[in-house]
Amino acid sequence: SPTLFATLEYDLSPQTQVNLALSSEQVKGLPFLNGLPRYSNARDLDLPRSTFLGAKWNRQDNTNRGAYLDLSHHFNDDWTLKVSSAYVKEKNDMKYAGSGLAINPLTNRGALRASTTVAENELSGIDANITGKFDALGRQHEVVFGVNHARATARTVYGVSSNYHTFDINNFSADFPEPTDAFINSNLREARVGRSRETGAYGTVRMQLSDPLKLIVGGRLGWSRTVWDTDTTGRSPSVSTTNQGEHAKLTPYAGLVYAINPQWSAYASYAEIFSPQYE
Secondary structure, X not given: OOEEEEEEEXXXXXXXXXXXXXXXXXXXEOOOOOOOXXXXXXXXXXXXXXXXXXXOOOEEEEEEXXXXXXXXXXXXXXXXXXXXXXXXXXXEEEEEEEEOOOEOOOOOEEEEEEEEXXXXXXXXXXXXXXXXXXXXOOEEEEEEEEEEEEEEEEEEEEEEEEEEEEEEOOOOOOOOXXXXXXXXXXXXXXXXXXXXXXXXXXXXXXXXXXXXXXXXXXXXXXXXXXXXXXXEEEOOOEEEEEEEEEEEEEEEEEEXXXXXXXXXXXEEXXXXXXXXXXX
C-alpha cells in the first residue's frame, strides 16, 4: 500500500509565495464490510474477534490522487491575501462476500450475500481570504474576509446477490466459488450519480474593546445543492432523482475574551453550525 507525497515551495517575489503539492495513495485489502451476525432471536454468537465470514476471493483496490496549490501575498505588514485550492480523485473497486442473514439458532446456519462496488469520487475546492489589521478608537483590531467554493461528483455502481452462499457457523469455510459480476448484477444493480455544490462568503472581526477585553464577531453565508440520480436494474427496476439544497444560509458566531491576567482568560461564545448532509 504505497503512499507518496511531494511538495514544492517557491518565492515568486519577496512578498509572494506559492506552494504546490501532489499526493498518491493505493490500498489493496481484504474487505469485511457486513460485520458479524447474531442469532435470529438477537442473542450474541460470542464469536472471537478473529472471525472472518467472507470469501478467499474478497478483494479491494483503492487509489487516491490529489493536487494542491496555495498562494500567499503580503501587501504589507498588516494585510495578507491567501488562496488555497485542492483537487482529489478517488477510485474504489471491491468484490466481496459478507453476512446477509441472522443465524438460525436451531440449525446454526446462515447465508452470505455477494456484492460488487465500483466507485469514482472527484472533489475540488478553492478558498480565498484576506486578513488585515486596522486602527480604530485608539486601538488595533483584526479582520478576515473570504469566499470559498467546493464541488463533488460521486459515481457508484453497486450490485448484490442475497443468500448467495449458505454455511454452518460452527464449520465455516471461506473457500467457495466466486460468482461472476453479471450473476450478481442480475439480482440487483444500482447505479448512482451524485453532484454537490457549496459556495460561501465569510467574515470575522476581532475588536480590542479595552486592554483586557476582546470581542469576536463573524459569520458565513452559504449556498448548497446536492442532486442524486439513481438507476436500479435487476428484479426491482426503478429510476429516481433527489434534489436538496439550502439558499443563503447564515451561520453566525460571537465571542468575548477577557484577560484576567497574563496567565488566565475568561471566554464566552455563541455559534451556529450548518453542515449539509444529504443521504
